[in-house]
Amino acid sequence: MAVFNIIHITKYKYNLPIKESINEIRLFPHNFENQDVLQYQLSITQNPNVSYTNDYHGNRVGNFNTLEAHNEMTIESRMLVRVNHSLKIPEIDETKAKDLNLHNDIYLLRLCSPESIEKQEEINSILKEIDYENKSIIALAFDCSQYIYNNFTYTKGITNIETTVDEILGHRKGVCQDFAHVLLQLLRTAGIPSRYVSGYICPNESGLRGEGATHAWVEIYTPKQGWLGIDPTNNIWTMDNHVKLSVGMNFNDCTPVKGTFKGISKQTLSVFVSIGYEDGRHFEEINDVELQKNSVEFELQLNHAEQQQQ
Known part of the structure; x- marks a missing residue:
């Protein structure tokens, strides 16, 4: 059995202001036979209202909108989770x-x-x-x-x-x-x-x-x-x-976070994960995520928008 204190921070940055950001998140750890969620806290830039549902697979899903113009969005998920897989190697089972x-x-x-x-x-x-x-x-x-x-x-x-x-x-x-x-x-x-x-x-x-x-x-x-x-x-x-x-x-x-927004802007995404242990040990990692490449048409629109800002 092990208990982990996990912080998961997703940060989007935009070089030009965007608005009407509509997002869907799956950042909620499962409660199931070998995993218990002891604490959970979610924080999002501008503190939007989040509505919760369950999807086809039973995952908890959060949906929120940020209508005001903004240049960055941070989603911080904090969880205290107890896991008890106990090296769960399957039993002998000849079912084909x-x-x-x-x-x-x-x-x-x-x-x-x-x-x-x-x-x-x-x-x-x-x-x-x-x-x-x-x-x-x-x-x-x-x-x-x-x-x-x-x-x-x-x-x-x-x-x-x-x-x-x-x-x-x-x-x-x-x-x-x-x-x-x-x-x-x-x-x-x-x-x-x-x-x-x-x-x-x-x-x-x-x-x-x-x-x-x-x-x-x-x-x-x-x-x-x-x-x-x-x-x-x-x-x-x-x-x-x-x-x-x-x-x-x-x-x-x-997908932990997916969404769309209004505006022409270049966006970057970084994901920070921090894991703490009961004995005080601590681990941190940050990754810059490669996003889907923009179309040629979008790049032309982006260049024009950037010139207008100068």
Whole structure:
């Protein structure tokens, strides 16, 4: 069991004032069997009213608007979370994907549907190499995770939130969200209900890749044991230092912050994560996030707007 004090700060900056910012956030840690949220506090620039709902996957979602002109927006999420995965390695379970009876469960059926990609034959070849048809759900999930861990290189800065599974298969490099998307494609092709998980992996001096930052992994469904988390970035089942925020089909369902605004402006995004421990230890990390590139037309409009300000 472990208790973490986590601060997650998302900061947008705009070189020209923008207005009517409309946002949707998924920054609320799950209460579930092995995770308890002891305290939670949310702070947003200009203190807008936030309305709360639950989405299709059961995630808590916040929506808010900032109508006044502004040059920056900061969203600060503070949480005290107790995790008790206790190195939850799945029990022996020989259930295979072909043994699943999902005809009456639309949600699980949806989570069995792989993306339509150009390199699907490469996915099929990997599964054939692993001998997927003769393995249990749990054994296959681990073998797929191990394949990614052994054959894909953890490299920061070469992918972004728009990178496709085809692109990841092409250069076989990336970070946690890329490996989670490849694992989802493998598992869903094999007929295993699987979902993307967004959260944190808190440092425990074990040298795990992605420690201390926002992290991503996968959960698989088994009839006997329910949802089990597996982390292909580190080739492990989820542990006491995995803190879960949200789940979905892919990253788009779990995006911590998404929104739109009125105005022509260049924006930058930085994410700060601070993790504190019961014994007083402390870890901090800040990342500048690469945003989707602007269109040529937008760049022309931006240049004109900047000239008007001079």
